[in-house]
Amino acid sequence: xxxxxxxxxxxxxxxxxLHASLGDVSMESMNLLNQVAxxxxxxxxxxxxxxxxxxxxxxxxxxYLQVFCDHLRTRLGLSETxxxxxxxxxxxxxxxxxxxxxxxxxxxxxxxADPASVVVTVGCQEAMFLLLRALRADxxxxxxxxxxxxxxxxxxALLADMPVLPVRTAADGIDLDDLVVQLRRARGDGRRVRACxxxxxxxxxxxxxxxxxxxHRLLDIAADEDLLLLEDNAYGLLNSAADRPPTLKALDRxxxxxxxxxxxxxxxxxxxxxxxxxxxxxxxxxxxDTLFADELSKLKSMLTVNTSPIAQAVIGGKLLAHxxxxxxxxxxxxxxxxxxLRQVLDGLDxxxxxxxxxxxxxxxxxxxxxxxxxxxxxxxLLEHAxxxxxxxxxxxxxxxxxxxGFRQLRLSISTLTGARIEQGLDRLAALIDERLGESxxxxxxxxxxxxxxxxxx
Amino acid sequence: xxxxxxxxxxxxxxxxxLHASLGDVSMESMNLLNQVAxxxxxxxxxxxxxxxxxxxxxxxxxxYLQVFCDHLRTRLGLSETxxxxxxxxxxxxxxxxxxxxxxxxxxxxxxxADPASVVVTVGCQEAMFLLLRALRADxxxxxxxxxxxxxxxxxxALLADMPVLPVRTAADGIDLDDLVVQLRRARGDGRRVRACxxxxxxxxxxxxxxxxxxxHRLLDIAADEDLLLLEDNAYGLLNSAADRPPTLKALDRxxxxxxxxxxxxxxxxxxxxxxxxxxxxxxxxxxxDTLFADELSKLKSMLTVNTSPIAQAVIGGKLLAHxxxxxxxxxxxxxxxxxxLRQVLDGLDxxxxxxxxxxxxxxxxxxxxxxxxxxxxxxxLLEHAxxxxxxxxxxxxxxxxxxxGFRQLRLSISTLTGARIEQGLDRLAALIDERLGESxxxxxxxxxxxxxxxxxx
Numbered sequence: 001x002x003x004x005x006x007x008x009x010x011x012x013x014x015x016x017x018l019h020a021s022l023g024d025v026s027m028e029s030m031n032l033l034n035q036v037a038x039x040x041x042x043x044x045x046x047x048x049x050x051x052x053x054x055x056x057x058x059x060x061x062x063x064y065l066q067v068f069c070d071h072l073r074t075r076l077g078l079s080e081t082x083x084x085x086x087x088x089x090x091x092x093x094x095x096x097x098x099x100x101x102x103x104x105x106x107x108x109x110x111x112x113a114d115p116a117s118v119v120v121t122v123g124c125q126e127a128m129f130l131l132l133r134a135l136r137a138d139x140x141x142x143x144x145x146x147x148x149x150x151x152x153x154x155x156x157a158l159l160a161d162m163p164v165l166p167v168r169t170a171a172d173g174i175d176l177d178d179l180v181v182q183l184r185r186a187r188g189d190g191r192r193v194r195a196c197x198x199x200x201x202x203x204x205x206x207x208x209x210x211x212x213x214x215x216h217r218l219l220d221i222a223a224d225e226d227l228l229l230l231e232d233n234a235y236g237l238l239n240s241a242a243d244r245p246p247t248l249k250a251l252d253r254x255x256x257x258x259x260x261x262x263x264x265x266x267x268x269x270x271x272x273x274x275x276x277x278x279x280x281x282x283x284x285x286x287x288x289d290t291l292f293a294d295e296l297s298k299l300k301s302m303l304t305v306n307t308s309p310i311a312q313a314v315i316g317g318k319l320l321a322h323x324x325x326x327x328x329x330x331x332x333x334x335x336x337x338x339x340x341l342r343q344v345l346d347g348l349d350x351x352x353x354x355x356x357x358x359x360x361x362x363x364x365x366x367x368x369x370x371x372x373x374x375x376x377x378x379x380x381l382l383e384h385a386x387x388x389x390x391x392x393x394x395x396x397x398x399x400x401x402x403x404x405g406f407r408q409l410r411l412s413i414s415t416l417t418g419a420r421i422e423q424g425l426d427r428l429a430a431l432i433d434e435r436l437g438e439s440x441x442x443x444x445x446x447x448x449x450x451x452x453x454x455x456x457x
Numbered sequence: 458x459x460x461x462x463x464x465x466x467x468x469x470x471x472x473x474x475l476h477a478s479l480g481d482v483s484m485e486s487m488n489l490l491n492q493v494a495x496x497x498x499x500x501x502x503x504x505x506x507x508x509x510x511x512x513x514x515x516x517x518x519x520x521y522l523q524v525f526c527d528h529l530r531t532r533l534g535l536s537e538t539x540x541x542x543x544x545x546x547x548x549x550x551x552x553x554x555x556x557x558x559x560x561x562x563x564x565x566x567x568x569x570a571d572p573a574s575v576v577v578t579v580g581c582q583e584a585m586f587l588l589l590r591a592l593r594a595d596x597x598x599x600x601x602x603x604x605x606x607x608x609x610x611x612x613x614a615l616l617a618d619m620p621v622l623p624v625r626t627a628a629d630g631i632d633l634d635d636l637v638v639q640l641r642r643a644r645g646d647g648r649r650v651r652a653c654x655x656x657x658x659x660x661x662x663x664x665x666x667x668x669x670x671x672x673h674r675l676l677d678i679a680a681d682e683d684l685l686l687l688e689d690n691a692y693g694l695l696n697s698a699a700d701r702p703p704t705l706k707a708l709d710r711x712x713x714x715x716x717x718x719x720x721x722x723x724x725x726x727x728x729x730x731x732x733x734x735x736x737x738x739x740x741x742x743x744x745x746d747t748l749f750a751d752e753l754s755k756l757k758s759m760l761t762v763n764t765s766p767i768a769q770a771v772i773g774g775k776l777l778a779h780x781x782x783x784x785x786x787x788x789x790x791x792x793x794x795x796x797x798l799r800q801v802l803d804g805l806d807x808x809x810x811x812x813x814x815x816x817x818x819x820x821x822x823x824x825x826x827x828x829x830x831x832x833x834x835x836x837x838l839l840e841h842a843x844x845x846x847x848x849x850x851x852x853x854x855x856x857x858x859x860x861x862g863f864r865q866l867r868l869s870i871s872t873l874t875g876a877r878i879e880q881g882l883d884r885l886a887a888l889i890d891e892r893l894g895e896s897x898x899x900x901x902x903x904x905x906x907x908x909x910x911x912x913x914x
Contacts, residue, residue, distance in 0.1 A: 011685060011712045013749055015741040017594050017649070019756070027755050028743055056541040058526055061767060062519055069515055084513040090726045122579050122729075122761040129760055133616060137474050155759025159590060161618075192474070228468060255468045269547040272579075272765040284472040286485055292470055298484050299476070302612025303586055304579040304761065308729040308768045310518060 021158035029151050029398040032379060040386040044424030046344075046411040047392040049204060049367055051265045052336050053415065064317025065310075071320050091309045093301045094293065095120025097316040101261065101275050103324040108237055110250045111259070117279035117293045119300060120307045124234060124262035124274035125152050130296045130303070131230060131258060131276065132160035135194040143230075144182060144196040146174040148399030150204045150232070153197050165193070171361070173210040174198055176217055183225055195228040195258070200248055201236035202366020205399045205410045209364065212245040219248060222256040228280070234262040235366040237326050238337050244365070255280050258292070263315050265367075266326040271311040337367070340413040343421050344369060351429040358432060367414040370396065375435040377409045384431075391427035478615035486608050486855040489836060497843040501881030503801075503868040504849040506661060506824055508722045509793050510872065521774030522767075528777050548766045550758045551750065552577025554773040558718065558732050560781040565694055567707045568716065574736035574750045576757060577764045581691060581719035581731035582609050587753045587760070588687060588715060588733065589617035592651040600687075601639060601653040603631040605856030607661045607689070610654050622650070628818070630667040631655055633674055640682055652685040652715070657705055658693035659823020662856045662867045666821065669702040676705060679713040685737070691719040692823040694783050695794050701822070712737050715749070720772050722824075723783040728768040794824070797870040800878050801826060808886040815889060824871040827853065832892040834866045841888075848884035 021027060037047060065087075072078040072086055086096060095101075098118035105111040121127040135141060145153055147166035157164045165186050168178040179196065186193050198218070200210040210218070222229050231248045249259040259277040267273060278292035285295065300306070322329035345362060348371075352358045357374040375381075377395045385391050394412070396405035416424060478484060494504060522544075529535040529543055543553060552558075555575035562568040578584040592598060602610055604623035614621045622643055625635035636653065643650050655675070657667040667675070679686050688705045706716040716734040724730060735749035742752065757763070779786035802819060805828075809815045814831040832838075834852045842848050851869070853862035873881060 009680065009683065009711065011679075011683075011737050013685075013737050013739045013752075015739055015743070015752075017651075018591050018739070018752060019594055021759070022591065022752055022755060023743060027759065030758055031755070050546055053538075053542055053546060056538075056545040058522075058537075058541050058544060061522065061544060065515075065518065080515075081510075081513075084515050085510055086727075087515060087518060088513040088725045088727045089507055089510060090721075122765075125762050126760065134475050134479065137476055152759065152762075159756065159759055194474075222468075223466065226466065226468075228470075254466065264547075268545045270543075270545045270766040272761065272763065272768075280468050280470050282470045282472055282475070286472070286480060295470075295472075295475060295479055298479055298488070299616060301487055302478070302484065302609065302616055303583065304729065305582050305609075306729065308579075308765055309727040310771060311729075311765045311768050314767060 021155075024158050025402045026151055026154045026158065026398075033394060033398065036379075036382055036386055037392060040390070040392065043386045043390045043392045044416065044420060044427060045392040046413070046416070046424055046428070047394050048415055049412050050415055051269065052333050052417075054336070054417070055332055056268075060318075061314055064314045064321065066317070067320050068313040068317035071316070087309050087313055089309075091306045091312075093297045093306045094118065095275070095307055095312055096309055097312045097319070098275075100316050100319045100324055104319055104326055105259075105261075105277070107323070107325045108327050109233075109247055111247065111277070113249075113259075113277045114279060117277050117291055118275055119278065119293050119296050120273060120275045120312060121300065122274070122304050122307050123264060123272045124232065124260050125156065126300070126304060127260050127274055127276040127296075128153055128156035128230075128232075129159055130299050131195070131260075131278075132156050132162045133299055134292075134295055135228075136160050136162045140190060140192040141194050142186060142191045143194055144179065144186075146198065146203070148205055148396060148405055149197065150199065151398060153232075154401060164197075165191070167196070169206060171208065172214065173200065173203060173206070173208050174218070176214060176221060179218075180221060180225070183227065193227065195230050196222075197230045197232065198248070199232045199234070201233055201244070202238075202363055202368065204234070205368055205394070205396060206361065206370055207363035207366050207368035207410075208361060209245070209366075215245060215248055215251055219251055219254075219256060223254055227256070229257045230260060231257050232260045232262075234265050237266055238330060238334055238365065238367075249277065266330055267315045267318055271314050273307060273311050273315045336417065337365070337414060340417065340421065341365070341369075343418075344411060344413045344425065347422060347425040351425055352432060355432070355436065357436070367412050369411045369413065371409050371411065373407055373409070373432060373435070375438070376406050378406060381435075385428075389427045389431045389434075391424050391431060393428070478612075481615050482859045483608055483611045483615065483855075490851060490855065493836075493839055493843055494849060497847070497849065500843045500847045500849045501873065501877060501884060502849040503870070503873070503881055503885070504851045505872055506869050507872055508726065509790050509874075511793070511874070512789055513725075517775075518771055521771045521778065523774070524777050525770040525774035528773070544766050544770055546766075548763045548769075550754045550763045551575065552732070552764055552769055553766055554769045554776070555732075557773050557776045557781055561776055561783055562716075562718075562734070564780070564782045565784050566690075566704055568704065568734070570706075570716070570734045571736060574734050574748055575732055576735065576750050576753050577730060577732045577769060578757065579731070579761050579764050580721060580729045581689065581717050582613065583757070583761060584717050584731050584733040584753075585610055585613035585687075585689075586616055587756050588652070588717075588735075589613050589619045590756055591749075591752055592685075593617050593619045597647060597649040598651050599643060599648045600651055601636065601643075603655065603660070605662055605853060605862055606654070607656065608855060610689075611858060621654075622648075624653070626663060628665065629671065630657065630660060630663070630665050631671075631675070633671060633678060636675075637678060637682070640684065650684065652687050653679070654687045654689065655705070656689045656691070658690055658701070659695075659820055659825065661691070661823075662825055662851070662853060663818065663827055664820035664823050664825035664867075665818060666702070666823075672702060672705055672708060676708055676711075676713060680711055684713070686714045687717060688714050689717045689719075691722050694723055695787060695791055695822065695824075706734065723787055724772045724775055728771050730764060730768050730772045793874065794822070794871060797874065797878065798822070798826075800875075801868060801870045801882065804879060804882040808882055809889060812889070812893065814893070824869050826868045826870065828866050828868065830864055830866070830889060830892070832895070833863050835863060838892075842885075846884045846888045846891075848881050848888065850885070
């Protein structure tokens with residue numbers, strides 16, 4: 001019997017017969033970066049794009065839940081049974097805090113969103129997948145995105161079998177001339193370009209923001225070329241100057257913009273709550289014309305059914321506790337981010353200001369700064385930096401799908417403070433000086449020549 | 458200026474250029490059923506497959522969170538900062554309660570699962586999508602599933618562009634002879650059959666359970682035919698007799714079974730927490746051999762990043778509060794389901810036992826009973842039942858993709874109690890007698906002929 005059993009083949013899968021996304025280099029990026037961070041827990045990390053956690057306190061979760069339940073009872077007049085049912089049971093696929101999301105968009109961003117056009121999602125990541133899945137009808141469909149771009153967009157596109165066509169990044173963000181060039185080239189090749197993904201405010205990874213004039217021009221291009229814009233705004237509210245230009249959605253008069261919102265940076269990552277505002281009409285849908293939000297909701301019902309009402313209640317409570325203003329809810333954190341950004345930029349200046357071959361951009365807010373150096377920045381350098389210098393950053397090639405960015409690194413300013421920043425910058429400067437000392441080697445000198453495609457600053 | 462602006466086309470999408478799943482009849486099912494329920498809120502509903510909510514109390518959510526945080530502090534030795542970070546921040550993609558899930562599987566199901574093979578998902582629905590997405594490499598790939606089947610499986614397959622090939626349902630569940638026939642036919646047609654989806658315990662919608670001998674035979678077929686089994690066990694623990702046969706996964710000695718778990722019925726739907734146990738080895742993956750769970754986790758990182766740690770903490774707390782036994786956690790609910798099932802079966806017998814043309818199956822547990830009648834059961838009849846008789850059920854054609862099942866209806870016994878059940882059955886009997894009285898009409902008589910494919914009882 002024992003022998004018979006061992007003769008039966010144990011099930012084994014082969015990677016070659018699994019979905020192609022699993023073999024893509026972008027899918028490995030997050031794993032590799034997390035692995036380095038786990039291996040060197042004492043390294044000073046400028047790698048993590050997480051929000052500052054110094055003010056976290058578990059009692060807040062209880063308080064937010066209570067605020068939201070009180071809102072259901074007193075303002076919406078729900079009985080105790082109905083209140084419990086709202087949190088415990090399955091809920092509407094589009095979510096239970098769409099009205100609060102719409103109010104916060106009005107208060108903080110001057111965006112006039114109909115709650116019916118809001119779908120609350122499991123983080124912004126689910127919203128990206130839903131959008132790309134909906135917009136991908138056949139092999140011709142593609143989406144434009146600036147290169148370098150957020151790995152989450154690349155990953156969602158891989159899951160949706162949707163090619164991402166790169167657009168050059170200029171000093172202030174997406175290069176609009178190149179956008180038109182790439183759009184027309186793709187159409188000339190028989191592609192259906194369904195949308196362009198863009199992060200106008202403090203883009204991950206480049207950190208820069210699109211000037212107002214470019215925002216207007218981008219909207220004009222979208223109208224002229226019949227293009228949808230997928231605006232991702234995870235960072236806009238944090239650490240921004242008073243004169244931050246309006247979002248694309250606030251300027252949108254022709255429903256050209258689908259707005260992607262995240263509460264990961266302004267609410268809390270652990271709720272996994274994001275949303276999409278999709279107010280476009282869809283003609284010819286089963287049962288008559290619908291809102292794009294309703295089509296996305298149909299897909300969501302088969303992907304995650306609905307976003308946890310408990311998680312939504314936590315975010316809803318945080319919104320209610322601050323009169324639906326995330327700017328107000330994040331005053332303390334914003335001060336930390338502002339101080340950190342200044343400290344890192346000043347610290348880079350003091351340590352590396354006289355190294356002509358080392359440059360960096362100067363974002364006015366957000367989490368990210370990009371350094372350009374005259375030597376190769378790859379995963380081997382990251383490992384060396386962690387082991388020998390005790391400092392972590394993100395090699396920029398991870399945001400180029402390993403096709404470029406090998407002389408750039410991203411610094412995140414969001415999680416460290418004070419002395420730890422100074423220590424980290426000392427270590428980073430030591431690494432850079434070590435590499436610069438070796439830059440007489442061939443190859444390294446060559447690398448100081450022409451900028452790489454999409455290079456910023 | 459005003460005139461110029463109105464000349465610019467407002468963005469409009471066309472359903473014909475959206476993903477094909479949006480046009481599928483299965484995607485409309487849930488919408489339509491919810492719409493009827495919303496329109497007739499006072500109707501007695503045997504439609505909803507929701508868990509019983511009579512014991513829900515918001516304070517439980519607070520208690521479960523506290524129990525889980527105490528577990529982090531005392532048993533895992535986390536500091537207050539680390540405890541807060543665990544709930545507030547991004548977490549491991551595979552989840553933070555994999556160990557508790559594995560313990561509950563050992564306690565309740567006799568399943569020996571390595572926590573490393575567990576991926577905690579946003580409900581069982583996300584697990585289904587991840588599985589089908591991973592197993593769908595190209596156009597040849599397909600999955601087998603009994604017909605009728607759970608609409609969530611159909612929907613996930615639509616999102617993954619994965620065809621579902623139907624297998625006949627016999628009186629006790631999936632017809633194993635037909636499974637082999639369909640498998641070989643599909644392979645003969647050049648299809649790669651990646652897996653067979655099956656719900657051995659109290660399947661939704663048919664309510665029946667697969668006998669032990671059939672479970673062994675199904676595992677043998679899987680081994681002989683090199684087939685993966687996707688075992689969905691949302692209902693097994695509820696309302697079951699002491700002699701319930703073991704799950705496929707408990708019997709699995711060759712990693713043939715991927716186990717899909719849900720806390721929607723045994724924990725609470727509002728947490729949106731489910732999981733998958735995928736202990737299969739994957740050869741040839743980037744970076745060497747991996748567990749299938751790790752490949753699913755990679756996909757999840759690009760779909761929802763991770764399942765909300767707050768939602769996981771609520772479920773983790775509920776597990777801890779009951780020594781990781783969901784059987785223990787659901788004693789009160791199980792008693793309600795057992796009583797309800799008996800009451801509905803007895804009530805059907807009393808009211809319809811002498812109508813020879815009306816039959817139903819007799820499940821030993823779970824939520825569902827299927828009635829077979831000699832007249833057409835479609836959405837028009839449901840609307841009529843709601844409006845004229847004040848009773849709701851689910852027409853079975855929704856589980857056949859509208860290709861069959863037009864003389865069957867599903868009754869769910871999970872949410873009603875006592876007098877409300879009697880009232881609902883009176884109304885249902887009145888509807889049936891009304892229809893039987895009209896069955897002299899042509900067409901109606903015809904319908905009493907041969908059973909439809911997949912018809913049960």
